[in-house]
Amino acid sequence: MVFSKKPLVGIIMGSGSDSRIMSGAAETLDRFNIKHEDQIISAHRTPSRLSEYAQHAEEMGFDVIIAGAGGAAHLPGMIASYTVIPVIGVPILVYNDRHHRKTDTEKFSAFGGLDSLLSITEMPSGSPVAAVGVNKAGNAGIYAMRILANKFPELKKRVKQHKSDQHESVVKESEMMKKQGLSTFAKKRFK
Numbered sequence: 001m002v003f004s005k006k007p008l009v010g011i012i013m014g015s016g017s018d019s020r021i022m023s024g025a026a027e028t029l030d031r032f033n034i035k036h037e038d039q040i041i042s043a044h045r046t047p048s049r050l051s052e053y054a055q056h057a058e059e060m061g062f063d064v065i066i067a068g069a070g071g072a073a074h075l076p077g078m079i080a081s082y083t084v085i086p087v088i089g090v091p092i093l094v095y096n097d098r099h100h101r102k103t104d105t106e107k108f109s110a111f112g113g114l115d116s117l118l119s120i121t122e123m124p125s126g127s128p129v130a131a132v133g134v135n136k137a138g139n140a141g142i143y144a145m146r147i148l149a150n151k152f153p154e155l156k157k158r159v160k161q162h163k164s165d166q167h168e169s170v171v172k173e174s175e176m177m178k179k180q181g182l183s184t185f186a187k188k189r190f191k
């Protein structure tokens with residue numbers, strides 16, 4: 001079931017390099033057939049696009065904006081300053097040696113993502129931004145769905161189902177651990 005023909009969620013990120021992490025939010029929304037519009041808006045490199053986007057988001061009637069950024073992560077806070085649409089910030093752990101890294105897994109930041117986490121959460125009183133954990137874009141997708149579930153009863157049922165599926169999968173894994181013993185379980189799980 002598709003809940004709306006138009007996008008309900010705006011996903012934005014500070015750089016194309018954030019897309020690997022931010023795709024987690026899109027994948028979650030896609031699984032539940034929630035339409036989203038995705039864009040790159042940099043608070044620092046494209047400041048004029050930032051205010052234009054806020055207006056665009058209002059015109060589109062987005063119910064939620066998911067905004068991911070790394071380092072001096074001003075994107076979620078600045079978007080929240082321009083609009084009353086709820087913003088969920090995703091702090092991203094970025095690399096600081098872009099030109100020397102050999103693989104994507106070598107990404108790191110001087111402050112381990114704490115830089116972006118604090119930039120997003122430490123908003124002044126009166127201008128709130130919700131935030132998920134560092135790189136937890138999937139959780140932002142789930143949180144957006146919980147907000148949308150207040151509007152779409154069918155989605156609420158599916159979000160509740162997702163919760164009970166999670167419960168079942170933990171119980172199942174626990175039963176396996178009990179049966180196999182911790183050492184065998186751990187060896188099999190991480191082999």
Ligand code: RP5
Nearest residue numbers: 014015017069070071092094
């Ligand atoms: C931030 O700077 C972006 O959100 C990104 O996480 C980080 C690095 O951007 P690039 O230098 O890879 O474009 O603004």
